[in-house]
Amino acid sequence: MTATLSPPPAPTPTPQAVPEVAPRRGPNWRKIAIALGRTLVAVGGAIVIFGAFMQMKGANPIDAYRSMWESTLQSSDSIEQILVKATPLIFAALAVTVPARAGLVNVGGEGQLVMGGVGGAAVVQWLGTGLPIGLALPLMALGGIIGGALFAGIAALLKLKFDINEAVSTLLLNYVAVDVMLFLIYDAWKDPNGSGQPATAPVPTNEQLPLIGNSSVHLGFVLAIVATGLVWFALTRTSWGFKLSVVGGNPEAARQAGLKVGLLLLSAMLVGGALAGLGGFTQLAGVEHKLRPGYLLTYGYIGFLASWLARHHPIRVALAATLLAAIAVGGDSLQLDSALPAASVNVLMALVLLGVFGWGGKRKAVAA
């Protein structure tokens, strides 16, 4: 399998990142180097501490890390896996980035991803399986966008009409979204021909996202890259993006300057939800092909953390999401090679995040 390579996807994000950092009054290389150094030390510390945890559970940390490294980054299979995993994570992270620009904390990526999947599946359920792919995929994507956006819209309305903090409402709505999906899986949309764990009927092959070349990476990854570019453009090069950051900086001043603050907050939340919904759709049409219990579980929270890790800068956010996807894929190797539960990789992920939050490049992105 090592012969099948996927050269284009991996390097694409990097060249975009460079020109973005540069234009602002010349890069301060010294500061960047210090920030980078601190980040590396923080990540190194996380690796050492997690090693100690593994030692406590009787696994040899050196062997575990070696097999994680080898199975994660030295085979094209697992690099493809990382990109597949990164796709919904990038969308989930962007769903946090856009509202954050307006000062909103969207912790609801989890539920919005799920509702995006539900929206996509609804199109298949209602319009049947005979649609031509050129019509089916855009409709499913639209379904996903609507599902995610509507669900985020609830939190936005609760904020605007009832002054309910969006961090709290989106957290609670995540559970509601999962229950809605479970209801559909176990009841209305249950696959009558399915066996074992209940799920919806699979998306027919003619309505699935095509794969790139002969890799296992689906077209959704390209969509995620495009979405990243569009979000970057919208936030940094349009008046909408500028207004959002004014609202995020000082809502009172924005109101006095005549900006329609409520409408801007609503739009930021809707766009965020739409992005997550699109992510839910790509996972449905590109990877899983059906809804099942545990669909995209914890992806929303990991996306949230990716956005914070990169301080809500769209292109860095996509890179951070890919990094976290790599750690998650490494977790699978822990399970296979070191017999540790796959979820234990959450410890490593949390330690890396704490290290970078606490010591990596502080105060650097205040202006961003």
Add this chain to the structure above:
Amino acid sequence: MNLGLELMAGGVRGGTSILYAGLGETVSERAGVVNLGIEGSMLCGALAAYAANAASGNPWIGALAGAAAGGALALVHAFFVLNRKTNQLATGLVILFLALGITSLFGAAYVDEIITPFTIWEVPLLSSIPWIGDIFFKADPLTYLSYFMVPLIWWVLFRTRWGLMLRGAGERTEVLRTYGHRPQALQYVAVVIGGLMAGIGGAQLSTAYANAWFENMVQGRGFIAVAVVIFAARQPFKVMAGSYLFGAALALSPALQARGVSINQFALNAVPYVATLLVLMLLARRGSDDAPEGLKKVFEMSPG
């Protein structure tokens, strides 16, 4: 038992773990620190209590271990938020991930362990009062303990000098500093107390309520506690009422199913979360004004 009584009794039974976490979060938020990581503290508390219980055969040792684990995790939150000045909401979520990982790493071994759960103790006389007895006085010891914790926390927060300073740390850090106090030390204590309480809540969940350990068994109760604390405006007695309301919503699904009512289970499972949102809507704009100054900064932050 009729449905109303069953729901109210279930409200206390299922709400107690949320009550502990909510009381802890109340202390923490009064000092100006939001800790979404109490979901993680509950999880670690639930596992530590279960493990210590299985090892010692004594539920009280389990509860102490649960409190210690919850407090230790909250200490991590306190360090990053107070010393490294990281964002409180994001850090809390990371703490939750840390707890998810740690409990899955160490918890798998305990899934089939046998424990000595807290037993139900009926208070003589009081338990024979109609309704009241069934709701409040046929419970496990941790539930009885929680009845004392609510007034205790209230008294400490609002009637002691220490409580006044603690609230000062959440409102006007600089005033406290001017008078030669160390607000950060107070905040540390408050956050750790929050974790200890959430840990006991987790212990109640695994060794008195469910009598089992399974991965991610807290299922959002910590987040609910944070929501309850907000709509209860950080008042201990209101937190108690809110927790029981949520517990009752949790009890709705099994109670209806036992009666053969055929409503979809997942629609019922969503009831507690929707109910919490509805209460937040009904109480809209009331609680927000007396939120500690320090907290407003967290909730109305600018990105970055």
